[in-house]
Amino acid sequence: MLKNAFILIVTISFLMSCSTKKEEADLIVHNGIIYSVDSSFAIYEAMAIKNGKIMEVNSNKEILEKFDAKEITDLKGKSVFPGFIDAHCHFLGYGLGLQQVNLVGTKSFNEIIEKVVSFSNNQPADGPKVGSSKTDWLIGRGWDQNDWENKQYPTKKMLDSLFPNRPVFLTRIDGHAALANDIALKLAGITNTTKISGGEILKNGSQLTGVLIDNAVDLVKTNIPGNGKEKTEHALLSAQDNCLAMGLTTIDDAGLMKNEIDLIDELQKSGKLKMRVYAMLSDSTPNYNFYLKNGPYKTEKLNVRSFKFYADGALGSRGACLLHDYDDKRNWKGFLLSEQKHFEEKAKEVLAKGFQMNTHCIGDSAYKIILQAYKKAGAKKENRWRIEHAQVIDPAEMKASDAIIPSVQPTHATSDMYWAKERLGEQRVKYAYAYKDLLTVCGLVALGTDFPVEDISPFKTFFAAVARQDAKGFPKEGFQKENALSREETLKGMTIWAAYSNFEEKEKGSLQKGKLADFIVLDTDIMKCKIEEVLNTKVISTYLNGDKVYSLNEPK
Numbered sequence: 001m002l003k004n005a006f007i008l009i010v011t012i013s014f015l016m017s018c019s020t021k022k023e024e025a026d027l028i029v030h031n032g033i034i035y036s037v038d039s040s041f042a043i044y045e046a047m048a049i050k051n052g053k054i055m056e057v058n059s060n061k062e063i064l065e066k067f068d069a070k071e072i073t074d075l076k077g078k079s080v081f082p083g084f085i086d087a088h089c090h091f092l093g094y095g096l097g098l099q100q101v102n103l104v105g106t107k108s109f110n111e112i113i114e115k116v117v118s119f120s121n122n123q124p125a126d127g128p129k130v131g132s133s134k135t136d137w138l139i140g141r142g143w144d145q146n147d148w149e150n151k152q153y154p155t156k157k158m159l160d161s162l163f164p165n166r167p168v169f170l171t172r173i174d175g176h177a178a179l180a181n182d183i184a185l186k187l188a189g190i191t192n193t194t195k196i197s198g199g200e201i202l203k204n205g206s207q208l209t210g211v212l213i214d215n216a217v218d219l220v221k222t223n224i225p226g227n228g229k230e231k232t233e234h235a236l237l238s239a240q241d242n243c244l245a246m247g248l249t250t251i252d253d254a255g256l257m258k259n260e261i262d263l264i265d266e267l268q269k270s271g272k273l274k275m276r277v278y279a280m281l282s283d284s285t286p287n288y289n290f291y292l293k294n295g296p297y298k299t300e301k302l303n304v305r306s307f308k309f310y311a312d313g314a315l316g317s318r319g320a321c322l323l324h325d326y327d328d329k330r331n332w333k334g335f336l337l338s339e340q341k342h343f344e345e346k347a348k349e350v351l352a353k354g355f356q357m358n359t360h361c362i363g364d365s366a367y368k369i370i371l372q373a374y375k376k377a378g379a380k381k382e383n384r385w386r387i388e389h390a391q392v393i394d395p396a397e398m399k400a401s402d403a404i405i406p407s408v409q410p411t412h413a414t415s416d417m418y419w420a421k422e423r424l425g426e427q428r429v430k431y432a433y434a435y436k437d438l439l440t441v442c443g444l445v446a447l448g449t450d451f452p453v454e455d456i457s458p459f460k461t462f463f464a465a466v467a468r469q470d471a472k473g474f475p476k477e478g479f480q481k482e483n484a485l486s487r488e489e490t491l492k493g494m495t496i497w498a499a500y501s502n503f504e505e506k507e508k509g510s511l512q513k514g515k516l517a518d519f520i521v522l523d524t525d526i527m528k529c530k531i532e533e534v535l536n537t538k539v540i541s542t543y544l545n546g547d548k549v550y551s552l553n554e555p556k
Helices: 003-018 060-066 093-099 109-122 157-162 180-187 215-221 226-244 258-270 284-296 342-353 364-377 395-399 411-418 418-429 436-443 460-465 487-494 496-501 529-537
Strands: 024-032 031-035 046-050 053-057 067-072 080-082 082-087 138-141 168-172 177-180 197-204 207-214 250-257 276-282 302-311 356-361 384-388 405-408 517-521 539-544 549-553
Touching: 024 060, 046 060, 046 067, 053 060, 060 067, 082 487, 082 496, 093 226, 093 250, 109 138, 109 157, 109 250, 157 180, 168 180, 168 215, 177 215, 180 207, 180 215, 197 215, 207 215, 226 250, 226 258, 226 539, 226 549, 250 258, 258 276, 258 284, 258 302, 284 342, 302 342, 342 356, 342 364, 342 460, 356 364, 364 384, 364 395, 395 436, 405 436, 405 496, 411 460, 411 539, 460 487, 460 529, 487 496
Parallel strands: 024 067, 031 080, 082 250, 138 168, 250 276, 276 302, 302 356, 356 384, 384 405
Antiparallel strands: 024 046, 046 053, 080 517, 168 177, 177 207, 197 207, 517 539, 539 549
């Protein structure tokens, strides 16, 4: 009898131990406010992760009772979000810019000259001068004449005097205009009789001013020596450091060449580059020759399935293609950067090969032409073709936009509001930067920064989308506040909607079972704090595949 009782007790104990055995995870985070950004926008307390993917999100009790892990992190009430996705930026260009003269925020041309001289003193030319195969260029980016008291374009006179034998090339903040000195222009073969389609070479009478607009910029840019593998690698890894510190886990690089993508792929596979990249291929013959033959390319960290086109230039440099004259420049509507036929032909080609078409459109005329090209090619809503920026849209075209994904950058609205009315006039500016209207028509918006055109910070994106103010809190009532997005809409635009625009919503963009464990921990709950506190938010930690790749309190 006692023997049977003993056996029964042992059996029950064994069964109980089996029933309470926990599942093994690699990482558990708990005691947090976890915004899943799932279809119900549910908020959880804890999450279990294994092999780089989410096992479950649930309450503290459920997760801690069900799972055990080698690493268990108490979030101490901090907020957790899916890793941010920047749906439109220039990742490589930003990294290369960190090695050049930084002209962002300069308040006068004299300040630009000071910065260029200082940079040249620290990095003197060490190679043969003009006329040889190797010339040391001075490269800078970030000036904006709209920020100066004298808002006229600068001239090359001072640069010619200071650097008579060293080419200087200084790009405007939007990349759609540049100032080149005389030596740089000569290397590019530009004279006062040079003609260019889809661009301008500005002159004062018959004299070159050195200012180049849109396609004219490329005449000089193509003569600048290549960066080389070592410099490009350094640029990518430097850019990654800054992105991870901002909570960015995926970036959409808007315009890359095959050799650049090959290096990104190599660095990702070696483990050096952890950042996930959605690559938009530049509108270029080498890219067409390879990718239209071989089709899209995807790894766990790299997705190459789109082409990036430029329909027009920028509003700030008056290169945006408008239906009617600029309000501050009569008999001028801007221009297309390629013929309409080019966009229509390429739209058919990339669609046939399974690629997405993403087109830079600032002006309402460019927007209309590209929308027509998309429809003419037979692109459907399921093809997820994007229009990048979508800044000025005629109301009639807005109504016909339901088949596209608007990829917009909220900080453009708050940067441009100081002078946009000058360019567009009282009536037309009402239809500019209309993100809420686009969301209503299209059902979603993908949000980005366009860095380095704007600041890299996704928190400035969030603030600008919701408050419609710049970082200084101007204007107090918000710029055309009727087109502000809610906090939930903004967060979706930076996560799940951006993932959808990349065909990646099944693997990222929300914190759900089976998805990649890409998430960030913030020191501020941006969904509940005072909106101005968003700008001071710090990323405590960034995780990719469940691995901590950035920590605020740990050295890089």
